[in-house]
Amino acid sequence: MSITRFAVPLLAAVALVSAVPAVSAAAAEGLSWQLCSAVAKGWDSGDQRSECTLVPVPLDYADPGGPKIDIAVSRIRATGARTGAVLLNPGGPGQSGLAMPRSIAGSRAGGIGVHHDLVGFDPRGVGYSADLPCVVDFPEPDPGVPDKEKTREGVERAAAANRECVAAHPAFVRNLTTPTIARDLDRIRQALGEDKIGYYGVSWGTALGAQYRSLFDDHVGKMLLDSVMAPDLNVTEMDDDQATAGENTFHEFAAWIARYDAVYHFGTTEPAVAKALLELRAKFGATVNGMLANPRREWPGLARQLAAIRDGGEPVADTKTTGFGWDGEPQAFNHFQQTALLCNESPSPRDFDTVWQHRLDRMKRLPIAGGYGLYEQLCVGWPLDARPWSFAKGRSPLQLVGHAYEPVTPIGWALEMQQKIGGALMTVEDDAHGSLSSLPCAEAAVTFFDTGRTTSKSCSGAPTPTP
Known part of the structure; x- marks a missing residue:
């Protein structure tokens, strides 16, 4: 597959192409990897390590021979003796993950990349992966309007815009779910030619990991989930x-x-x-x-x-206004994709x-x-009707990481997830969302991916500041 551009609109990305067969290890070399800086609009031109490619996946897995969309994938190759690949997701939902290999490689968790390729991707509907062109942008109501009616006006206008987007792209929006993206993740695994993959997810990326492990536990080598979501989305x-x-x-x-x-x-x-x-x-x-x-x-x-x-x-x-919002509003963030994933899966x-x-x-x-x-x-x-998450225990090595004081993914969620899917829980003594890769105890993540050894120890976070 030759990459000619990455910023493809949704309707151009949904194309009728042949079904994707199972991919052997040797077939991974058939992917057309090019420097991200050469093919991805807006990429840092000084980055000479990150490579990018496109992996086709079904628009609807109930119709695997039907329309396809392309998922944008990036990697930084292992710097030492390679033993496999670790796929990465920074959370959101709605957040781009294509630059995450570079951020992990430059962090205290960068040692994961000695023996593993670091692999990132944009989930469907985000960034370079058929980014959904749905925007809610309305003027502020009259400031004299009472709070309830002001809020009602904004919420109902947003709801009307959401319904318009769903009506325009019904099949695409209906398939914006965590299980669907987990299946996209497995297509990436196949395209890479890996029988088993490592996985490192943060925030909503922990739910994606839990879903992948529930569906494809036999294809999980090791999984680390940092700032863990609750196992039941509401x-x-x-x-x-x-x-x-x-x-x-x-x-x-x-x-x-x-x-x-x-x-x-x-x-x-x-x-x-x-x-x-x-x-x-x-x-x-x-x-x-x-x-x-x-x-x-x-x-x-x-x-x-x-x-x-x-x-x-x-x-x-x-x-x-707050430190809330699973990941704030990062670059390459699609708010509609976040709304669709949450509302497609929350019985609220x-x-x-x-x-x-x-x-x-x-x-x-x-x-x-x-x-x-x-x-x-x-x-x-x-x-659209809600289709709640359904997670299960697995046998593959699982390391959970919770943060004792953070308000974004409260520590209680990590305890609930551990009860649901198992694994060992390391507690970081801080209030910083997804901070493991920035701390000295990120060495535990490197050890985990190299050896499979989990830990239940506490980890010191950054010290509470002084004036």
Whole structure:
């Protein structure tokens, strides 16, 4: 297959071609690998290691001989004696994974790439893999409209745009599911000529890994899942659990500020600081609210800004509102693909009034972080029925990694996933989402992929900062 371009629109990528046969190990050399910098628009021209190719997969696995789409795949070859390949996914859903081999190779987990090819890919509907051209972009409602009606207007307009996109691409959107992408992953495995693959997934990538292992355990060599999703997807429960973790983060932040009262002057106890911050929020609203439940690495800067606002400085309007959102909004992120995957698989309410009442109940229960939830409202008006995840235990070596204090994928999710699919759980003592590859204990990941040896030890994260 000759690569002439990567940025292919959806309708051009869905082509009637012959079915893809099973691929032997020798056939992997038939893939046409070229430097990503030569074929992928916008790629760093200085990258001379990352290679790219396209792997055709069925649009619908129920019709394997029908239309195909191309999945964009990248790799960085092993630097030493090669023993296999490790496929990588950074999460999302909706996030590009094509650059992940380069990021892992340059991280503390880079030793995985000594004996393994590092392989990334863009999931269908993202980036170079038939990126779905669906955008929700509406002007803000009149600021005088009450909050409920303002939110209703935005949510219902988004729902109308979503329904329009589903109607325009019904087969494609219907197949935006975790099991379908797991089957794409197996087609990549076949195209690489590997009987077994390693897999390293972060955030939603952990659900993809769990699904792949449930379907294709015999083809898993070793699997590592960092910042683990819950085994049962429900966006209502996601919003609840993340808000609960965010509420805890606020009180930890207030206690940290109290420890440094000589610097910030909000009070010497956590209750006193919490009261002062809530009074500041009542005066300045959303700007201050967006500073109250963020990751620890941001605490010194946020405390400094909060003190400046209290002392008469101007509020900073463009401060990040929360640290939530599984992976923030990275480059090559497709919001519609994320919505489709979540709503195709979450048995959550589809009507606005129920979702709004859940939000009010959450805010009453969790006054700091209860209003941060974003995921449940994405599925209002979603026109397709939910097909929930179904994971199972396997025999292949499995290492789970949870983070003790993070609000994005709370540690309880990792414990639930371990109960569902097994594996050993390493706990990182930090609040940073998917941070394993940046820490000294990433060496445990290198050892795992080289030997299959798991660990249940704790791992030190980055230290809590000082002012």
